[in-house]
Amino acid sequence: MTNNHEAVTVIGLGAMGSKMAETFLAAGHPTTVWNRTPGRAAQLVAAGATETKTAAEAVAASTLVVISQVDYAAMDNSLQGVDLAGRVLVNLSSDSPDRLRQGTRWATERGATLITAGIMVPPPGIGEPGAYSFFSGQREVLEAHKATLEVLGRVDYVGTDPGLSMVYYQAMLNVFCTTLISYFYSTALLGTAGISAEQLRPYIATMLEELADDGPMGFLKILAAEIDSSNYPGAENNLHMMAVGSEHIAHAFTQAGLDTTLPAAVAALFARADADGHGLDGFNSMIETIRKPVA
Helix, strand or coil, rough: CHHHHHCCCECCCCCCHHHHHHHHHCCCCCCEEEEECCCCHHHHCCCCCCCCCCCHHHHCCCCCCEECCCCHHHHHHCCCCCCCCCCCEEEECCCCCHHHHEEEHHHHHHHCCCEEEEECHHHHHHHCCCEEEEEEEHHHHHHCCCCHHHHCEEEEEEECCHHHHHHHHHHHHHHHHHHHHHHHHHHHHHHHCCCCCHHHHHHHHHHHHHHHHHCCCCCCHHHHHHHHHHCCCCCCHHHHHHHHHHHHHHHHHHHHCCCCHHHHHHHHHHHHHHHHHHHCEHHHHHHHHCCCCCC
């Protein structure tokens, strides 16, 4: 059997795991599946997958075991007592970075190699152009199975630290969630004036494009360079001005009779950074306050 058709086992058949198994099958990989709750594999079996009754049988079927469950505790529970010797476990479940490190030790003690990962698309995006995942752990092991894992999307290796894939994953998810929640808040605010979400959308889209522009004047590019050099020029747009503006934003939501959880939190963060002495620095000097946990 060629590496392009390596056998793979998928543990966990929720929306993500089922789509992964479906994608492996479509690419020609012999695929074994198992789920803690029976009854979720009928369509996959019809497509050619082999369903096992036990996790032990599923693990025994393939050297490469891809795991997609609710968290790392589910892996521990599902594979407790299973012979893992010689197996490569690729866990794409979400959890905390330290939990991934603990999981790596757990797998090593049982003779397995754990590759940790965070997949950066929802189920419909798996295997589609633009799909990718962050991977960390033993690079040589990952490389041996890279061709198979690339069926799910681009493989971005980020380092040997098992927790690093989840640091990347959670950082990206934080940007995704808070950006969309900010959009929801702004849509709600304009909605109180009779403005539709569609009327706002092109303005938001243009702003995001300008932020992400990769040219020399791209805002994120400029901010990243300043953050990496710990240099926060504020002559043209200092943090204190933004702190005052953030209070006005919070007042607008209050006056509109809307929830103020996010705008109030943003205003409080600006106030802390201002109090920390960053008022005359650039907006991005706030990162120094973020790096200090609240006492």
